[in-house]
Structure formats: structure tokens, C-alpha cells
Amino acid sequence: MKYERIKGTNDIFGPEISYWNFIETKARKTSELFGYGEIRTPIFESTELFIRSVGEETDIVQKEMYTFVDKGGRSLTLRPEGTAPTIRAFIENSMINSGLPQRFYYIGPMFRYERPQAGRLRQFHQFGVELVGSAEPSADAEVLQLAKAFLDSLNLRKYKIYVNSIGCQKCRAHYKSALKQYYAEHYEEICDDCKRRFETNLMRLLDCKKDFEIAQRAPKTLEYLCDDCKRHYDQFKSILVALKVSFEEDGNLVRGLDYYNRTVFEVKHELLGAQSTILAGGRYDGLCRELGGADIPALGFASGIERLLLAMKSEELQVPQQSQCDVYAVVLESNALVRAFEIATTLRNHGVVVVTEINSRPVKVQLKHANRLKALVAVIIGEDELSKGTVQVKDLVNQNQSEVEFEYASDYVLDLLRANGRKNQ
Structure with missing residues (x-):
């Protein structure tokens, strides 16, 4: 019998390995230059961890998780993302006792049951960082500065940074009310997925590719920020300007996971088409508390290695090939x-x-x-x-x-x- 790899997975070998090693080496070096230390978490976790953190009504939990029951009757899930496991490890291992803030980075495989396509696989790999223990705009700027330094170390040039603020729980309630009113007027025009999101995950309506034109005309989060969130966002942007980090504002930018608040950002590569996002992240100040820890602010980003590799090849960037034999x-x-x-x-x-x-x-x-x-x-x-x-x-x-x-x-x-x-x- 001839066996074949499972759909949505890849074998990585030969000259391709040189690209992977190059990207991973740059990720480690850049992170460590900013004072971030590596963390390695298990590939599978309790299913409840992702339901509590990512959100029960997100597409990941509803459609995309690889979940199974083990011999002990426990529901386990192959990790679909790296933030929740990192925060779980931070809480469980009492890392707060070593002082705050703490800085972590990780590199490893993630798993989501999605339709396989270029840059989107069922087993994919991410490099990510998490900064735990600072609510200051300077922390947001540091994380984005690290992201830019990493992308620049890969010699990528054709990318753009987009930023937004989705506010806190207080001001987001006013925004959601305005958003719901707007989409109620267009309810018959939106796709079936958006009709479901209208009831369960309202802000994800802005991220729909099918109803892009409707989303573009929707109310913007920046118009509903409270004074504290606006001050935080303005200070964040002013630091980026001082650091000469180029960015554009995108009032429709949201993240697909429930734990995000305030600052969110994405980096898109102009040569990758539909799957153009090569790095994304933001602030998630309530996640530590939601997972049973202290009320500690945090933020981070993740970058898909497969997407980065496509971006490098689209710019015809070469990497040193490792010698098989001298x-x-x-x-x-x-x-x-x-x-x-x-x-x-x-x-x-x-x-x-x-x-x-x-x-x-x-x-x-x-x-x-x-x-x-x-x-x-x-x-x-x-x-x-x-x-x-x-x-x-x-x-x-x-x-x-x-x-x-x-x-x-x-x-x-x-x-x-x-x-x-x-x-x-």
C-alpha cells in the first residue's frame, strides 16, 4: 500500500529547508535582541482553553479546531494558535513571581481545519511573540517595532503596516450598537456566514471578503473610542512616527479572536493577493484574567512562516543554501x-x-x-x-x-x- 501525506500538510526538505532555517534563525535573533526568551508549549491543550480564550462563536472554534477525546475521556485540541497556551503556561508556572513585564517568543506548528490553499494549510507554522505585564502604549510600539525589525531582517520590502484601535469593553459597547444598526439595514444583502456573525460575533462582519463593500461603509471603531482608548492610541501612533515606522490607519481592521482589545495591527504583502497578511496581532488585556490568572495586560503578534516564505519568493529573495557536503x-x-x-x-x-x-x-x-x-x-x-x-x-x-x-x-x-x-x- 502506498501512503500519502494528509491533505493540508507539507513535507519540507531539500533546498526549501534553507528558507525555513533562515526565517527561524532571523526570528530567534531578532526576538533575543529585544530581550524576548523562547517558550515551548505542548502541541495539544484542553479544548476549554481555546473556547474560553479564542471565543466560542469564532470561526476557529465553530469550524476549524482539531478536537478529539483521549482515553481518559478528556476533550483535547491541537493548538490553533500560540497566545492562549503561552498565557496558560505563564499562569500555571507562576511566572509573575519573576517580575513584570515578561517577554516570550515561540516557533512551531499550529493546526486548523481550513480549505487548503497557497499560504493556508491545515498544519501550518507560526513565529509569535507575547509581551506580558504592560498596559503602556510604549509596549505596543515595541512589539510592532520588533515585528518590523524581523521582516526587515528577511530583506522583505513590499509590505505595509496597518493599525487600528478597537477600544475597550466600555467604548466597544457603543460601537457594537452602531454597527448592529448599520448591518440591520443591510441584512438581506450579506452572506450566510455574516448573518450568523450578526447574531454571534458582530465585529467579524468587518472582516468578510464577500461583503467587502458593505464593510467599507460601516461605522469605524475610531469614531467611538473613549478618552482613555483614544489617548492610548494617539500615544502609540506618535511613538511609531518618532521611530520612523511607516503605517496606515485602517478603520475596518479587527482581529478574528475574542480576546483582542485596543491596539490591533496587520502587515500585508502587496504581492500575495487574497492571502496577503503575513503578520498580525494586538493587545489582549483581559486574557490573563479570563484564564484564571491575575488581571495583567498583555499583547503580541504571530506570523505565518509559510506566508513569509511565499512573500520572500515573490520578491525573488535568495537565502544561503546549506551545504550538503564539502x-x-x-x-x-x-x-x-x-x-x-x-x-x-x-x-x-x-x-x-x-x-x-x-x-x-x-x-x-x-x-x-x-x-x-x-x-x-x-x-x-x-x-x-x-x-x-x-x-x-x-x-x-x-x-x-x-x-x-x-x-x-x-x-x-x-x-x-x-x-x-x-x-x-
Whole structure:
């Protein structure tokens, strides 16, 4: 029987891995430069965690979660997002005792049952950050500044930052009243999903792609902000201006999860079409309290790695390809294997990628495999070399070959790589 990968998942290998490693390395480095430390949470959590945090009436909970009952009769869910698990871990492990604010970042797989398409898979991967313990606009600015620094480190240029404020519970109530009145007048024109949202998740009406024109004419959240929320939003924007972080206001920008309040933002890439959002986030000041912890403000963002990869390729950005093989050790005699391993160990200690022949194959087959791996140098050890205490060193680029005494072989290979500018030892 031939097995195939599950729909909505991908195998990641070969040259593609270099893009993933590049993005993940930049995510770690940028986060750590801002003082954020890595956190790793389980891939599955209690289903109730996501219902309480994300919202029972959101599309994620209603349609998209991978939920199952384990042998103990507990309802578990593969994590659809990273914020709720991070806050759960913060509360459960009493991290507040280490002082506030605290800064976290994570990289890992998430799971949602959606229609697979470019940049949207059922198992996808996110890089995200969470800043726990500050209600100040400066925290919002820091998180967005980190997001921009990360995207710039990938050499992306064709993106735009959009910001908005959706207010607090107090001013949002007035806004929802105006929004409901507006959509009631257009109820017969909206799609079936929006008719459901009209009753259950009103602000998600603004995010509908089918009813885009109706959403564009809807009341704006900024028109209903209370004085505190307006002051917070204005200070946030003024810091961005001072930092020379370019942004545009989008009065229709909302987030799809219930826990968001006040500042929200998205970054869209102009070459990706319908799936253009490559990073999004905002403030979620009530989530810690909702999940059983203290009333601690927090905010963060998440970025889809698959989307970032598409954005990089759309801009034709290249990343350094990881070498599969710098040196190939050709073994022509079983007794030569230990000698080959000794040279390989010495070279690896100098950062050289060495592949040693472990099958008994003719020399032509071994050299053909070395070329397939794009090896730069071959070290050849056979019966004659063993008897003389030497090795053959072949430059596979220039096709030059020299016989070298065994004890000098590693240094000779290192010099050869340096001389050709192919390895900075």
C-alpha cells in the first residue's frame, strides 16, 4: 500500500529547508535582541482553553479546531494558535513571581481545519511573540517595532503596516450598537456566514471578503473610542512616527479572536493577493484574567512562516543554501574506513561538512554520488594509499588531484578550501 501525506500538510526538505532555517534563525535573533526568551508549549491543550480564550462563536472554534477525546475521556485540541497556551503556561508556572513585564517568543506548528490553499494549510507554522505585564502604549510600539525589525531582517520590502484601535469593553459597547444598526439595514444583502456573525460575533462582519463593500461603509471603531482608548492610541501612533515606522490607519481592521482589545495591527504583502497578511496581532488585556490568572495586560503578534516564505519568493529573495557536503571521503578498501573516519572527524571539528562512504561501491559510483551532493573535495583512500600512509585529495571543481601524507591530509584539505574561497575556516 502506498501512503500519502494528509491533505493540508507539507513535507519540507531539500533546498526549501534553507528558507525555513533562515526565517527561524532571523526570528530567534531578532526576538533575543529585544530581550524576548523562547517558550515551548505542548502541541495539544484542553479544548476549554481555546473556547474560553479564542471565543466560542469564532470561526476557529465553530469550524476549524482539531478536537478529539483521549482515553481518559478528556476533550483535547491541537493548538490553533500560540497566545492562549503561552498565557496558560505563564499562569500555571507562576511566572509573575519573576517580575513584570515578561517577554516570550515561540516557533512551531499550529493546526486548523481550513480549505487548503497557497499560504493556508491545515498544519501550518507560526513565529509569535507575547509581551506580558504592560498596559503602556510604549509596549505596543515595541512589539510592532520588533515585528518590523524581523521582516526587515528577511530583506522583505513590499509590505505595509496597518493599525487600528478597537477600544475597550466600555467604548466597544457603543460601537457594537452602531454597527448592529448599520448591518440591520443591510441584512438581506450579506452572506450566510455574516448573518450568523450578526447574531454571534458582530465585529467579524468587518472582516468578510464577500461583503467587502458593505464593510467599507460601516461605522469605524475610531469614531467611538473613549478618552482613555483614544489617548492610548494617539500615544502609540506618535511613538511609531518618532521611530520612523511607516503605517496606515485602517478603520475596518479587527482581529478574528475574542480576546483582542485596543491596539490591533496587520502587515500585508502587496504581492500575495487574497492571502496577503503575513503578520498580525494586538493587545489582549483581559486574557490573563479570563484564564484564571491575575488581571495583567498583555499583547503580541504571530506570523505565518509559510506566508513569509511565499512573500520572500515573490520578491525573488535568495537565502544561503546549506551545504550538503564539502568533502566526500571515498573508501576503496574496508580497512581504510577507520582512516576515513579519522580525517572526517578532524575536518568536522573545523566546521567542514564531510560525508563518508559507507557502502562498498566502485570509485566511479562514489565520485558520481559526491558530485550529486555538490562536494568540493574528495579524499580517496584505497589499498595503495594504506600501504604508503597517504591519501589522494581531488579538487572536484578544478579536477586537480594530489597525493598527500595521511598526517597532513586534513590541513591540506583545509588549505585547499581556503585557497578557493569556498570555506572560511
